[in-house]
Amino acid sequence: MSASFSFRLLATDGSARRGEVSMPRGTVRTPTFMPVGTGGTVKALYMDQVRGTGADIILGNTYHLMLRPGAERVARLGGLHSFSTWQRPILTDSGGFQVMSLSALRKVTERGVTFSSHIDGSRHEMSPERSIEIQGLLGSDIQMQLDECVALPAETAEIERAMEMSLRWAERCRTAFGDQPGKAMFGIVQGGDVESLRLRSAQALAAMDLKGYAVGGLAVGEPQETMLAMLDATCPALPAEKPRYLMGVGTPDDILKSVARGIDMFDCVMPTRAGRHGLAYTRRGKVNLKNARHADDPRPLDEESNCPAARDYSRAYLHHLVKSGEALGGMLLSWNNIAYYQSLMQDIRDAIEAGSFAERAQAISEGWTRGDIAPV
């Protein structure tokens, strides 16, 4: 912990980085995975379970929270930490991505975005300044600039226009954020799948000397190799002494390959969403608990896991819960999945410290490929 926001690089191994992001509410060990707490709750988990898996920081969605329960209300109630009972660091996105993906009747101008709520159709305006204001009302420790994320594939001219406007919005967000020593505002690299635009965006943001940098607009349906190529184009242009966050990513494999390219922070709804749909992430790959092969299997998901969800319940029971639509099924599998992601991050951190990241990544990947234990 520290009174001011800071990043410390503890070790590197190739391009992979082991570091620490410190701020008044706690220290985040990087590479880190941030469970997504969209509406002030990491779906189907208690916050002490989330912490127990090893999570140092969670993500809150500005778009969801501004619509319900409302940013001013959360502020009156003491902020998102107190509201959600998560007292450690929280990163909030800017709301821009969800405006694009969830809302209706949206209109983007230089000034900002206007849109209709997907909940009740009410009209809202969000400028770069309002996004930062909302994130401040929520009490977020790491705030994101408002950006415009274009859906791929798109024309280069359109990608460039959105990227350039996102740079201007980054400046406005920086001004709106001002000087808050214990908190940070990150800029977001855009540029679609065009390497030269990614580079231009990264360089322009680097020149702004922000406290951290995100890579946005990826993992939106493009092939993994495109995403990785964009990281190859972007990361070297970002200052080494600042944390780097790849937004909305991803599968365990995406994470391994992005860490190898110098990414420090990740978030994704995948582990909790998959958990609600009967899918478990394990060191042996993805396991579908809906599959009848588990119906008579007395073995746990993973007897070596530290997570009770993976260790203390039979596959037969998990299968039964999932097939019966019982809440406990989603609760246990979401817990298992967040725990698996966190154990993966711990594994990655240990390997970077030991200077054996490439070998460890290879071994982890082989574990997924070998697949699940044979049926009983």
Add this chain to the structure above:
Amino acid sequence: MSASFSFRLLATDGSARRGEVSMPRGTVRTPTFMPVGTGGTVKALYMDQVRGTGADIILGNTYHLMLRPGAERVARLGGLHSFSTWQRPILTDSGGFQVMSLSALRKVTERGVTFSSHIDGSRHEMSPERSIEIQGLLGSDIQMQLDECVALPAETAEIERAMEMSLRWAERCRTAFGDQPGKAMFGIVQGGDVESLRLRSAQALAAMDLKGYAVGGLAVGEPQETMLAMLDATCPALPAEKPRYLMGVGTPDDILKSVARGIDMFDCVMPTRAGRHGLAYTRRGKVNLKNARHADDPRPLDEESNCPAARDYSRAYLHHLVKSGEALGGMLLSWNNIAYYQSLMQDIRDAIEAGSFAERAQAISEGWTRGDIAPV
């Protein structure tokens, strides 16, 4: 705990009884409330939470479990305790009530019941002997006789016919159950809303010298006073040295008034079902968290509760979770409700021991009537 099934009466206060039901898997302090674990899970709760609220025993539904995952499968997996991870006593119903309320194309004959599953339409037969066999496969500690429960209102002749057949089924279940020292098979008093039939049923069952007695076919829509009148007719005819279980009951007020009439055991889906629908049971009555009055309320449901769900989350947060359809809302309110029911039972047990049950029941009831704290 004890190697054989036994009941000990520790204190009485008027007709209210304080006792202990002991069996190899644990001791049940009575009066007791059994959370309902329909399909091997108390909905939206972890078993350690259930135990943490003070529950000594849970209920499993034979009908649900025989259809999914299947009794033979549960037996192969080591029984319901191991399957569900609840290692303390389990009571199972006979399946009869759910056959009547949930299944289709059911046909009742002297031999038993045939019906179609509400899940997949498959045909099943359940005789008194098969019900006991299934409950044995599940590994249930307290098993219930198969009975026929007629919906009220009904003709007296029909109520009598079903009651008399239930008595014959009780004999057949007793024979099928045989001699199992560590376990018990309870008979079920039937007789609808006809006092004389209730009395006849109770007397006939008492003569069978079973290990415990249930009162069934109540809390099926009749006025509370009818239910209480049936208890007044029934309880005095049941042997004092055996536990008495009022099936499927009920509201906190039903429980208070039934304890006053000599009932020792209760079960009901109400606390968990209400929890999933945004309703909280508290010492100040029922609180509807959907109500907008809670939207800005930073106070917990009940700051004096021992349950984290009642104490550590604001009403504003609970309101937000419920309005947003977040799983955590149902998880927290189900937890609160089971905890409230268990604290009520502890309160009742303490009062009977202290010889102040009537006064305490009055005070508890007044707390409900005074209602919730004023809005902020």
